[in-house]
Amino acid sequence: MKISILGTGLQPFGRHDGVTPIEMGVVAAHAALDDAGLGWNDIQLAFAGSLEVLQPDTMIQHMGLTGIPFTTLYNGCATGGNLLLSAANAITAGAGDIAIAVGMDKHPRGAFSVGDTLESIGLGQWYGETGLALNPQYFAMKTKRYMHDYGISETCLDLTAVKAFENGSRTDHAWRRKAIPQDEIARSAMVCDPLRKFHFCSPSEGAAAVVLCRSDVARRYATRPVELRADVFRTRSYGSFETLSPSMPVKSAPSPSVQASRAAFEMAGIGPDEIQVAQVQDTEVGHEIMHLAECGFCKDGEQEGLIRDGETKIDGRIPVNTDGGLLANGEPIGASGLRQVHEVRRQLLGRGGRNQVPGNPRTGLTHVYGFPGVSCVTVLSV
């Protein structure tokens, strides 16, 4: 069965003092419903996800108690992608025709903590006590090795951040809307060598929602539905290098991002060369660079030339993170993947405004990656 997207909405990411994450989820859900021209009464299935909110389904008190099944799930940074996939799968299984996926979060300032006990994430407490349970260390160490193996320069890291904040400055709903000069990025404080302050995204607050339905009924509700051509979720294989790993095998395997994107292209029946706009997980610049290759947009090492030549900018060959990505929007973990879907759909419908990709793009990709080695990739088209 084919699935179409009827509407998307955001509680723009940033800082919203005094607003609860549930309230943000409600704002995003109403924005997506308004965009679809539907009401909460039309929704037959709901899915929500969050790191900080134990039961995001409690938002139903504010939406209306219509008795529908409302499922919650959490898969780290891949939550948004898996919310959309689970909603699509439920429709395909015949559980209903119209569904909504809502992600929301509100994180404290500073680096993500792994929580009180590492047992809840499958690790020994010693790992946190000795100062090893930090995602930034992993981002830095994978980036460091990749730079060593494939000749990626520090300038390439800086240019990726320049592009992110430049795109943010052109996006009205972005959190960080100020372009940052390259030398300021290159001189910013070292966080985890080789990654500096402006190479990283920050935890933030916000929500995103997507309304989707069976494609054969989509025309009843939308003049221009966006088709969900593929949505794939993969966990790591033995041998991939993942965050928060006390050890890793020497034997190597493709990352979950590689596995998910390959399967998504196969499902969509198109290749990466046909993608005209992409949002990839850019927790920091190193991973945007590596994810370009992992998602099939270039070979390992080609990023150096690709980025130097501006090919990932809005007017480049493969525009990436056109709304400034995580660097300019921060990462409310539960919502992040659905923000990507919102942005690709804006681009495919020509609603990008000052950050619109030229040439009427018709095909886009979203990609999320997170702990403990999970990735979701979607392919969207009009």
Place this chain on the structure above:
Amino acid sequence: MAKRTPIDAGLFAGSLDVPRLRGSRCRSCGETTFPAQKGCPACTAQGCEEVALGTRGLLWTWTIQHFPPPHPYAGDADNFEPFPVGYVELPDGLRVEARLLGCDAASLEIGMEMELVLEPFARDEDGHEVVTFAFQPVSS
């Protein structure tokens, strides 16, 4: 000399006088994992056997932790000094993540030879030294 307490006894094989990391090896496929676990992540077999890992290997990647780690960091966050971290590739077919000693951003190099050492890390309530494992460059 005060008694030394490991930060987690399960990390070490045998006596701390000759420190070795305690890993597990799969009886079916031979893959090795650290810390030790019963199930094999490579082939799904259950019932891995415990092994003492090699103590020397090559630095595969590294970084410097420049800010005090958040909770539950047990080190001295108030007098925090940046510290290096890396993965060391051991002959057992795995790379172990560890704090690194006796090196800094200027001296660290991918591929350099490293050896296992104990790092005095904190003191417990009884005043005993709490140690964890670390790697340091093999002195030439």
